[in-house]
Amino acid sequence: MTARRIDGKAAAAALRERVARSVAQFQGRTGRPPGLATVLVGEDPASAVYVRMKGKATAQAGMASFAHTLPETISEAELLDLVGELNGDARVDGILVQLPLPNHVDTARVIAALDPAKDVDGFHPLNVGRLAAGMDALVPCTPLGCLHLLKAELGSLAGLDAVVIGRSNIVGKPMAALLVGESATVTIAHSKTRDLPATVRRADIVVAAVGRPEMVRGDWIKPGATVIDVGINRIEGDDGNSRLTGDVAFDEAVEVAAAITPVPGGVGPMTIAMLLRNTLVAAHRRTGFEDPEGL
Ligand code: NAP
Numbered sequence: 001m002t003a004r005r006i007d008g009k010a011a012a013a014a015l016r017e018r019v020a021r022s023v024a025q026f027q028g029r030t031g032r033p034p035g036l037a038t039v040l041v042g043e044d045p046a047s048a049v050y051v052r053m054k055g056k057a058t059a060q061a062g063m064a065s066f067a068h069t070l071p072e073t074i075s076e077a078e079l080l081d082l083v084g085e086l087n088g089d090a091r092v093d094g095i096l097v098q099l100p101l102p103n104h105v106d107t108a109r110v111i112a113a114l115d116p117a118k119d120v121d122g123f124h125p126l127n128v129g130r131l132a133a134g135m136d137a138l139v140p141c142t143p144l145g146c147l148h149l150l151k152a153e154l155g156s157l158a159g160l161d162a163v164v165i166g167r168s169n170i171v172g173k174p175m176a177a178l179l180v181g182e183s184a185t186v187t188i189a190h191s192k193t194r195d196l197p198a199t200v201r202r203a204d205i206v207v208a209a210v211g212r213p214e215m216v217r218g219d220w221i222k223p224g225a226t227v228i229d230v231g232i233n234r235i236e237g238d239d240g241n242s243r244l245t246g247d248v249a250f251d252e253a254v255e256v257a258a259a260i261t262p263v264p265g266g267v268g269p270m271t272i273a274m275l276l277r278n279t280l281v282a283a284h285r286r287t288g289f290e291d292p293e294g295l
Pocket residue numbers: 142165166167168169170171172189190191192193196209210211212230231232233267268271
C-alpha cells in the first residue's frame with residue numbers, strides 16, 4: 001500500500017480563504033478589521049522569521065497586524081506593561097508572544113498576564129484548563145491544525161486508537177486533549193515510554209511531536225494507520241546539503257500507512273492558518289458577533 005499524502009498546504013490555503021471572507025464581513029459589521037499583535041523579544045533569527053511570516057499572513061487575510069519588536073535587554077516589568085497595554089487596546093483581538101523569551105524573563109508570568117480572551121496561542125492556564133475540561137477554549141495552533149487534517153481525512157475519530165508521541169504543553173498534551181474530545185482512545189508516549197514501537201503499532205492514528213529526525217520507523221506503523229508528523233528537523237543529506245525532515249521515516253511509513261503528512265508541506269502550513277482562525281474567533285467572541293463561516 002502507498003499512503004495518500006495529506007496536503008497541508010492546500011488545507012491551509014482553503015482555511016485562509018475562509019478566514020479572509022469572514023474578516024471582510026467582520027470589518028463590514030464592526031468598521032474595523034480583527035487585529036493581531038505580535039511581540040518579539042531579542043534577535044533569535046528563527047523567531048524573527050516566524051513572526052515575520054505571521055505578520056505577513058495576518059495582512060494577507062485582511063487583518064490588522066501590530067508588530068512589537070523589543071530588545072533582548074527588556075525587563076520583565078516592561079514586557080508586562082506592554083502586555084497590559086495590548087490587553088486594553090480595543091483594536092487588538094489576539095496577542096502572540098513569540099517564545100522562547102530571554103532567561104531573565106519568567107515566561108509563565110508573561111503568559112499568565114495575557115487576557116485569556118486574546119490568548120490566540122492557547123497557552124494561558126485558563127485556556128489550558130478549559131480545553132482539558134472540554135469547554136470552549138482558544139486552543140494551541142499546531143495541534144488544532146493536526147486535528148483539522150485528521151478530521152478531513154477520517155471523518156469521525158470516535159473509538160479509534162490514537163498514540164501521541166511527545167507531551168509538550170505546545171503540541172503533545174493539547175493534541176491528546178483534542179483527541180479525547182473527539183472520543184478517540186488516547187495514549188501519550190514520551191521519552192520514558194517502555195516499548196514505543198509496540199505502543200505505536202496499536203495506533204489507528206499516530207501523531208509524532210518529538211523533535212528527533214525519522215525516529216518513527218515504517219515497521220512501527222500499523223497497516224492502514226493515519227500518520228501526522230509534527231516534527232521539523234534540519235539534517236544534512238547525503239549530498240552535503242541540509243534539508244528538513246520530520247519525526248517519521250517518511251519513505252518507510254508511506255509504504256504502510258493509509259495516509260501521512262509530508263515534511264515540509266504537512267502540519268507546518270496549518271499552524272499559521274490556525275493562528276489566523278484563532279484571531280478571528282477571538283474577535284467574534286469579544287464583539288459578540290457570530291462568525292458567518294462558522295470557524
Ligand atoms: P519538546 O517540547 O522538545 O517535546 C518533545 C517531546 O518528545 C517530549 O515530551 C519528550 O519526552 C519526547 N521525546 C523525546 N525523545 C523521545 C524518545 N526517544 N521517545 C519518545 N519520546 C521522546 O518539543 P515540541 O515543542 O513538542 O516539538 C516537537 C517537534 O515538533 C519539534 O520537531 C518541533 O520543531 C516541531 N514543531 C512543529 C510545529 C509546526 O508548526 N509544524 C510546531 C511546534 C513544534 P519527555 O517529556 O519525556 O522529555
